[in-house]
Amino acid sequence: MEITDIKIFPVNEKRVKAYASIVFDDCFIIRDLKIIHGENKLFVAMPSKKMKDGSYRDTVHPLNNETRQKIEANVLEAYEKELSKTTKEKE
Numbered sequence: 001m002e003i004t005d006i007k008i009f010p011v012n013e014k015r016v017k018a019y020a021s022i023v024f025d026d027c028f029i030i031r032d033l034k035i036i037h038g039e040n041k042l043f044v045a046m047p048s049k050k051m052k053d054g055s056y057r058d059t060v061h062p063l064n065n066e067t068r069q070k071i072e073a074n075v076l077e078a079y080e081k082e083l084s085k086t087t088k089e090k091e
Helices: 065-090
Strands: 003-010 018-024 028-037 042-045 048-050 055-059
Touching: 003 065, 018 065, 028 065, 042 065
Parallel strands: none
Antiparallel strands: 003 018, 018 028, 028 042, 048 055
């Protein structure tokens, strides 16, 4: 399964820096991934919903660490490209 497209949607929130959509094999899309500024670095959070008890549960997520790392690396790379593109447009 290959990542065939990533779209980044920057936001101006405290911890959430952007939302992302990711497409696999030109036929499966996951929307609303969040790029979050953690304590020491950026990370990608999977889409989730709030449960009745107030906790959150991922609605989609990778089943292994290798896939999670691949998704995170690609999404963060796309985010950095989007930031540099936005910076150039402002100049």
